[in-house]
Amino acid sequence: MGREALCTARVGQETAEATALLESTAIVLRGALRRRWAVAALQKLRLDGEALCFDADGEAVALELGAKEGERWLKKLQTPPPTLAARLGVSAANPALLIGPTVGTLDPALAEALSQGLTGNVKTARMLVAVISKPGELERMAEFHATMICKTVWVVHAKGPGAFPSEAEVRTAMRGWGYVDNKSSVVSDALTATRYVRR
DSSP: OOEEEEEEEEETTEEEEEEEEEOSSEEEEEESSOEEEEGGGOEEEEEETTEEEEEETTEEEEEEOOHHHHHHHHHHHHSOOOOHHHHHTOSSSSOEEEEOOSSSOOOHHHHHHHTTSBOSOTTTOSEEEEEOSSHHHHHHHHHHHTTSSOOEEEEEEEOSTTOSSOHHHHHHHHHHTTEEEEEEEEOSSSEEEEEEEEO
């Protein structure tokens, strides 16, 4: 969601100046009052004058954001996040062809996202979704994608410091083959996806 504001924060019996951050899954307070509340756990979410108010972890919270900024935060908090399928752009009208995984089963979150928009027809696929678990698979994916009409490929691979191939290795290889990366998305706790478009 990505909003940040300096504000007076009241949390239970405490009041202090703080920096409030609205992240995709949490509200974070930094400064004299330090807290982190999961968005899914917020209760009684409302505006009271210029304060965004809610209950969380047994505490009443009021963030003095100002009327306009408070409205923006409230709207973002009340808008459900897009599904993984929506973030990937996969649907029955915009189907994807899947290659991989070569090891294990397909990640449940990715399987659900692709469930309504998967095709086995190379000619009707609007994008390629490639699950990569070894560096050699990346080159084979690029060779396969070169035979397709669609120019878009989502490269899905492990994330984190021990990921192999790493995000940097994937990006370097894809750019070397003439692709431009223009979007990324978390798939699950274990996987990330980056969208590349062939020039």
